[in-house]
Amino acid sequence: MRIRTAGVVAVLGLALAASGCGGDSNDEPAAKESSKAATGGKLVIWADDKRAAALKPFGEKFGKENGVTVEVQAVSKDLQTNFVTASQQGSGPDVVVGAHDWIGNLVQNGAIDPVQLAAEQKSAFNETAVKAVTFNGQLYGVPYAMENLALIRNTELAPEAPKTIEDLVAAGKKLKAEKKASEILCLQSGQNGDAYHIYPLYTSAGGYLFGTAANGDYDPKDLGVGKPESIAAFQKIAKLGEKGEGALKRSITGENSIATFTGKKCAFLVSGPWAIADAKKANIKYDISPVPGFAGGKEAQPFVGVQSFYVAAKGQNKALAQEFVANHVTTPDLAMALYNAEPRPPALTAALDQVKGSDPDLAKFQEAGKNGQVLPAIPAMAAIWDPFGKAEAAIIGGADPAKTITAAGKTIAGQIK
């Protein structure tokens, strides 16, 4: 009895295991074959939701014309981290789409390969965009769109574009006194500051982040934070803070700045092309002009960020990925498709010319970013954001600029290895 049951169980168990096995081994060659065809003819692209949707039709077309499959996968969160982790494990994509300031980190983790473009291909792009994706003298990505901050103003409340920050504050104060607005300026800071949004004012007051080396790259050894220029800059910014004019406030955060502007509580908003959709939805009559600088100061230079395509160093299909990025992303068709998915000024000059006429906002944003500074892509930039932002928030709240910014400079220098 016992033997019989054990036997029956064993036989059945083995049969099931075998069927599992059989199923797998039957599937396996098929899967192998298709995956072989797929690893051969398959191009996997990772992008965020919006861009993935725009890329899909283009990818399908590229695939159909060339007898390969193109799979566009949307990675909605932490794309950079996920990409680095996946590529280290060998399960990453062939091509990834992201901001240019990722380059430093992606290169130090060996996650992306350089792209070789011909001189005439390079010259079709905006010069700043090409400079942004160049790291250590190598082109690491193919740019497709640019973005920078500008001053967006409600023309019903403020018909004239202010020439200086002082003009802006005066106009804002007048609106506040007339109870037409409750805030002078919507420039997001929050309790922890926002280095990206304060940067135009910082440069206008004479501050800098990194000096430039002989070859034009940023030099991490020449740190501007904590230097006398930065202290002077923050002394000017402090005058706009909560204890001064009240134009810069920690209560204006990344979450509420655009909503405050579209709610007509402030006439001036410092933001990027992403704010335009909200302004249109709220039926705000707006105009776009460069972020004004301090009277008698330098030009206010916003950061210029560039979205670009990268070739994964550990992709399964690098030859096809190189082909796609170097020879197809460089065509105006794709730039237009991506523009239609999310309107940001295309990096390809031909595409920008094409949309300029129908979308005047783009030209204005480009104008505002003309004197902008490329957002540094060096790994040392990662050490800037947090201490710089927190120092900014403290100074806006009334802390002593000299003491605060010197301490922030020390912290940053300590983190740069």
Next chain:
Amino acid sequence: MSTSSSGPGTATQPPGRGPVRSGSPRTSRTARNHAPITLTGLLVKVVLLGLVAGIAVWAAFPLIEAELWVGLAVLLATTAGLFYLYLTPRHIPVKYLIPGTLFLVAFQIIPVLYTASTAFTNFGDGHRGSKDDAIVAIQSGSVTQVPGSVQYPLTVATKGDPATGALVFLVTDPQTNTVSVGDTEGLRPLDAGSVTVAPGGKVTAADGYQILNFGEASTRSKDITDMVVPTSGGALRSSGLSRAYEGKAVRAYDAGCDCIRDSETGKTWTADGKVGSFVAADGETLAQGWQVNVGLRNFADVLTDPAISGPFFSTLIWNFAFALGSTGFTFLLGMGIALALHSPRMRGTNFYRVLLILPYAMPSFAMLLVWRDMFNTDFGLINNLFGLGVDWFGETWSARLAVLLVQLWLGYPYMFLVTTGALQAIPRELTEATSVDGASPFQSFRAVTMPLLLVAISPLLIASFAYNFNNFNAIQFVTEGGPFPADNPTAGATDLLITYTYRLAFGAQGAEYGLAAAVSIFIFAIVATVSAISFSRTRKQEEVYS
């Protein structure tokens, strides 16, 4: 985690055979061995063991592919062990224990061991892969176009079969329009009559060669990217599938000196196995490093680096205050409401109960963000509603108060629920008896209800304390650890050890998993000690009351 009754163990104890168990253990064992096998029991066993086998097969292929033989051996041994265990009638207790034990190993012990082992490495950004990976990345990152060289239209072709034949590059010189064939030997011009060239310069047909389309070419992706056709100035390499350029690798690894040499500047970077980087004589480090064992350095850093150890103590004190405050206040409020609703004179208790559960039913993640906005100085509901001008998150104590208020709102429904349950388990006769004896309601509460309540609730309070001790979301979503002192951006007034660690490890300055693992081991030690002490005290308390 627990050996659930639906686990494989039940197969040995067929349903409806319960009474057998009521005999003495010895007789029950023999009885079970002789018990007839029911169809259901057999089926359950076969299906579950089949599943085990299926999972083993499914997991084996990736392991074989990655050549992880140790993992494969563990998998095979576990599977064989499971089959042996459930196919033999012996080892009854183990049959019940093993599923839980396996889950414990997989989901608790392995992650803890992995964290502990990571703490001894420099794993993080710039030190993720192996040394070979770093060398490959440095070499391929240094390939540059030869100055003044041209780009060639490229056609990838093979001699013979497209899938296996030797690969060649067919390139057209854009200036002379001559077509050449290139392989690892070098470039040779082809007879103009034997090739067809499209207007752009791309070769569309060539005698003796198979032209590959993109699909065919991409199956040989690795061969194409690795293909280097030597030329006088450097080498022809592919840029995609339709262009080739003349480039040369400027940096190369030299195994002799274990260093990277730059052929243009002559600079060398020697491998430093202690830090996992290539370091030049002048101290310059190449960005691409690799993972190495750093011994106790991460632990030493935590203890000796003033930026980390300095704020550690003050953060620790606030961390205890926060955990005690969140647990204590929510308990007091929850218990108070539970007592009020427990009173027999209370009407409409069900309605109140539904209302009180609402905060508990909302996702805390979203609620924390809503609360953060409600505390905004200028636009927040709280200041506007009460006509205040408090800079909630700008001052140390108001920020701490705000965080505790949010915790109170989020946490009291839970305490209300558990207290209500515990109260209902206390017989009303006890309090009635005290009132007959002439005790006031407060006296009877203090002498009877409270001690009985605490016996039931103490373990939950300790668990709640341990949870709040590491309540990352409560801080990160509301204050992000702020406000920060003007001169120190690393440790804020409301930072818990866990948010503080998170900033150190994954903060804006890049991932440092090794250091984070070391700090989390410290936190684990603290929480474990606190929990052990409180549990042992609870046990003593229970002995007093029971």
